[in-house]
Amino acid sequence: MRRFFIINKKAFMEAQLNWIYILVVGTLILVFFIVIAKKYMTNQEIKINANILQQLDTTILGASQAAKSANKINIEDTALTFECSCKGNNCQSNIEIGDSGIAKDTAFLPITAFLPIFSPKKIEKSQLITWTLDWNYPFKVSNLLYLTRDDVYYYFVADDDDKSKQFAKELYGMMAETQFLNVEFLDNSATSVIYPDNMYLLRFIYISEDGKLPSWLDKIKEEKEARNIDVLMLRPEPSGSFSFTKLKKNNKVVENIKEGDGSYYLDTPTLIGVIFSEDELVYQCNLLKAFKRYQYVSSLYQFKAWQLKDDSSLSHCSVYYKTAYDYLGSDVNLGTTINVKIESDVAATVAAKQSLEDLNEEILLAPGGRCPRLY
Amino acid sequence: MKLLTRKSQLKIGETIFVLMIFFILVTIGAVFYVKIQSISAGDEQKKQLELHTLKIAQQVKSLPELICTQAAIEEFDCIDKLKFEAFKSRLEDTSDKSKKFKQYYDNIFLNVKISIKEVYPTYTASSENSEEVDTTIEKKDNLFDNMLKNVKSINSMFLPITFYDPITNQYSFGYIRIEVAK
Numbered sequence: 090m091r092r093f094f095i096i097n098k099k100a101f102m103e104a105q106l107n108w109i110y111i112l113v114v115g116t117l118i119l120v121f122f123i124v125i126a127k128k129y130m131t132n133q134e135i136k137i138n139a140n141i142l143q144q145l146d147t148t149i150l151g152a153s154q155a156a157k158s159a160n161k162i163n164i165e166d167t168a169l170t171f172e173c174s175c176k177g178n179n180c181q182s183n184i185e186i187g188d189s190g191i192a193k194d195t196a197f198l199p200i201t202a203f204l205p206i207f208s209p210k211k212i213e214k215s216q217l218i219t220w221t222l223d224w225n226y227p228f229k230v231s232n233l234l235y236l237t238r239d240d241v242y243y244y245f246v247a248d249d250d251d252k253s254k255q256f257a258k259e260l261y262g263m264m265a266e267t268q269f270l271n272v273e274f275l276d277n278s279a280t281s282v283i284y285p286d287n288m289y290l291l292r293f294i295y296i297s298e299d300g301k302l303p304s305w306l307d308k309i310k311e312e313k314e315a316r317n318i319d320v321l322m323l324r325p326e327p328s329g330s331f332s333f334t335k336l337k338k339n340n341k342v343v344e345n346i347k348e349g350d351g352s353y354y355l356d357t358p359t360l361i362g363v364i365f366s367e368d369e370l371v372y373q374c375n376l377l378k379a380f381k382r383y384q385y386v387s388s389l390y391q392f393k394a395w396q397l398k399d400d401s402s403l404s405h406c407s408v409y410y411k412t413a414y415d416y417l418g419s420d421v422n423l424g425t426t427i428n429v430k431i432e433s434d435v436a437a438t439v440a441a442k443q444s445l446e447d448l449n450e451e452i453l454l455a456p457g458g459r460c461p462r463l464y
Numbered sequence: 465m466k467l468l469t470r471k472s473q474l475k476i477g478e479t480i481f482v483l484m485i486f487f488i489l490v491t492i493g494a495v496f497y498v499k500i501q502s503i504s505a506g507d508e509q510k511k512q513l514e515l516h517t518l519k520i521a522q523q524v525k526s527l528p529e530l531i532c533t534q535a536a537i538e539e540f541d542c543i544d545k546l547k548f549e550a551f552k553s554r555l556e557d558t559s560d561k562s563k564k565f566k567q568y569y570d571n572i573f574l575n576v577k578i579s580i581k582e583v584y585p586t587y588t589a590s591s592e593n594s595e596e597v598d599t600t601i602e603k604k605d606n607l608f609d610n611m612l613k614n615v616k617s618i619n620s621m622f623l624p625i626t627f628y629d630p631i632t633n634q635y636s637f638g639y640i641r642i643e644v645a646k
Contacts, residue, residue, distance in 0.1 A: 103472055114483065121490075143512075150519050154526045200523075202571045225536040229528040382528075385565055389529055392550030393630075400631050449535065461630035464533050 138186045141167050145184070146200065148219060153204050153232045156223035159267035161216050161239070168213035171206065171236070171367075173374035178425065180377045182206055203382060205375040207362040208236035215240045215289065218269045220365075222358045226438075227446040228390060228464035230383045233358050233375075235365040240289040242271040243364065247325075248297040249277060256325035257296045263361070277303065284309065290317040294364060296325050302334060302345065310336035321364060328355050328439050330432070331363055352376075353435040355442075376429050384424025391417035394463060406460035409452045413463050416445050509646065510617070517619045517644040520576055524640060525623060532628045543640075545629045548580070552607055570610050575645045578608040582627055582638040615645035 141164060148162055170185040182201045205224075215238040224230050243264060247257035257274065264272045275282055284291060291313065293306065300322055310318050318337035323329070333348045349369030354360040359376060366372035391414055397403055398410035420441050427434050445463075452460045524530070525541060529551050532542035554565050611618075620643040627636045 110479075147515075147519070150522065154522055200572075203568070227536060229531070229533055229536050229538065231528060381568070385568060386528055388554065388565070389547055389550040392553065393544075393546040396546050396549070397630065402631065459633065461633065462535065464536055 134187070137165070138167065141165070141186055145169070145186075148217075149200055149204065149206075149234060152219045152221045152234055153200060156221050156232050159218070159220040159269050161218050161269045164212065164215075164217050166214065168211060169217070170211050171208045171371075172210075173206075173371055173378070175374050175377055178377050178381065178427070180374045180381070182375070182378070203231075203378065204234055205231065205362070205379040206234045206236060207365040207372065207375050208367070209238060209241065209290070209365075210367045210371070212236065212238050218267075220267050220270070220361075222361060224358045224379060226356070226383060227442050227449065228386065230386050231379055233362055233379065235361060237270065237365055238289055239269075239271070240287075242273070242285060242288055242291050244273050244275050244282075244291065244293045246275045246277060246293055246295045246303070248299070250298060253296045253298060253325045256323075257294070260294070260296075260357075260360070260364075263357070264364075284313050284315075286314045288315040290319070291315045292364070293318075293320045294323065295320050296323050298324060300324065306336060307345075310342050313337075316340055323360070327357070328435065329353060331360075333368055350430060352429050353432060355435060355439055373429050377427075380424050380427050380429075384421055387417050387420040387424055390463060391421060397461065397463070403460060405457035406452065406455055409448060409455060409460060410463070413445065413448055413452075416441060416448065420445070513617060513619045513644065513646050516646070517621045517642060520573065520644050521621050521623055521640075521642050523572070524578055524642060525625070539628070541624070542626045542628050542635075543580070545627050546631070548607070548627075552605070555608060569608065573608060573610050575610065575612055575615065576608065577606070577611045577643040579606045579641045579643075580625075580638060581605065581641070582636050584637045611643065611645055618643050618645045620644070 144162065145164075148160065152158060152160060167187050171182065172185070173180060173182045175181075182204075184201055218237045218239060220235040220237075221232050222235070224233050245257045245261040247253040261272060261274045264270050271285075273282070291309075295303070302320060302322070306320060315337060316339060317335070320334045320336065322332050322334065330351055330353050332351060335343050335346045335348055337343060338346075352363075352369050352373055354363050355376075359379075362375060363372050366375070394410045394414040394417055398407045398414060403410075420438075423434070423438050423441060427438060429435060449463050452462055526538070530543045530547055532539040532544045554562050555569065557565075620641060623640045623642065625638055625640050627638055628634075629636075
């Protein structure tokens with residue numbers, strides 16, 4: 090009887106130990122597979138992000154070389170964060186994919202280091218729309234890349250005067266031609282328009298001589314469901330100042346806050362840059378990037394002007410090339426020191442561009458034989 | 465009692481053996497998987513390098529610093545000789561301003577070597593007229609060398625190109641060689 094109890098107790102203990110053993114080993118096996126699955130998931134995320142990076146690199150590069158091209162890309166569920174920061178006049182952009190930190194460094198996307206990219210700060214849960222225009226100032230400097238989301242709507246509104254209407258229609262026409270952008274032309278009352286709901290941004294580009302916000306905008310900001318609503322105020326001039334006024338920010342109605350401290354656009358491609366930029370700072374940063382390139386390209390044309398001036402077979406043209414050399418010298422300086430918030434700096438670059446453009450035409454018509462164009 | 469202990473010891477031994485076999489099989493599977501992955505990663509890397517070279521080639525071909533233009537309109541696959549010389553001399557210049565210039569393009573063309581050669585018509589100055597300026601790029605001209613030392617693999621690509629000399633108003637043929645390393 091006693092023996093029976095001992096054996097029974099032993100068997101009971103053995104069963105207990107077996108269960109403990111199964112539990113420990115089971116946990117170990119489970120942990121092992123959980124670790125593997127987690128590693129696999131992280132790797133997959135990195136792989137997806139790297140694929141998007143690859144696509145983005147190809148897209149940006151392709152877009153940067155094919156001027157006047159537009160594209161729509163599905164970026165799946167990934168968020169793209171765009172940053173642009175400056176140290177003095179040295180500006181640099183970064184693109185972050187998801188929260189992975191991938192491509193935070195420009196080494197991953199070297200093209201972002203020098204290509205001006207006008208975009209919202211974040212593109213997520215939507216499609217990426219790209220558009221490119223070349224920037225000739227007056228010679229080819231770079232392409233300007235514009236990025237936006239498919240849940241951003243651009244509304245062109247002009248004052249009743251013909252000049253404003255004409256200016257707005259031209260801009261609207263350019264943007265509508267891309268076929269991918271959500272863009273509409275409104276009459277000044279804008280009451281009959283059905284605005285889409287749940288958009289990331291409704292941006293009104295208001296072109297007016299007097300620079301006053303129309304009162305109907307207050308009604309829109311109260312009624313419409315959009316995360317952000319803002320107004321870009323412009324005068325109908327080929328180059329000039331602009332200002333952004335926020336009406337709604339992160340789903341909250343705000344008291345018509347005028348943002349930024351006033352910057353200038355130089356021509357149509359830079360004005361389009363303003364329209365696509367999240368705010369004035371993004372625009373300034375990318376314009377300075379464009380001016381860095383302008384400075385270097387100008388210096389090469391200056392060298393070219395010098396070589397043409399010194400060539401004996403072109404002595405009859407040397408006076409033009411000497412003038413071009415001087416113009417380009419001041420262009421190089423402007424490119425180095427420009428402050429896009431100072432009207433006189435901007436006016437000087439616009440004037441320099443015009444002078445060089447005129448000179449290039451004059452060179453072509455120079456008397457005494459053939460004179461090669463500078464650009 | 466002794467029989468029972470031996471039996472349970474055998475059972476435990478058997479379980480441990482089964483587990484060992486299981487983990488060995490898992491390890492072999494993992495090693496095999498990693499090996500396969502690294503082989504395909506190598507292939508992928510090679511493909512990426514080729515793609516990267518192609519991208520660099522496209523970039524070089526459309527550099528505003530080099531391309532020929534007529535009233536700011538680009539000419540297809542054409543390099544302006546004077547702009548080329550200007551670009552090259554700025555890259556070779558050692559002044560502070562030019563160092564910044566070089567740094568700027570170093571960032572764009574990381575681990576890249578670009579050389580250019582004019583192939584036809586090549587020009588050899590005659591002895592009677594040896595002072596005549598030779599406007600051809602006779603030798604292969606290293607435009608840009610930002611290649612790091614001890615690179616693992618290099619991929620190169622040749623692009624046919626025309627050269628335009630604005631002074632003589634003449635075109636010639638040549639190629640750009642682009643070497644990209646990773």
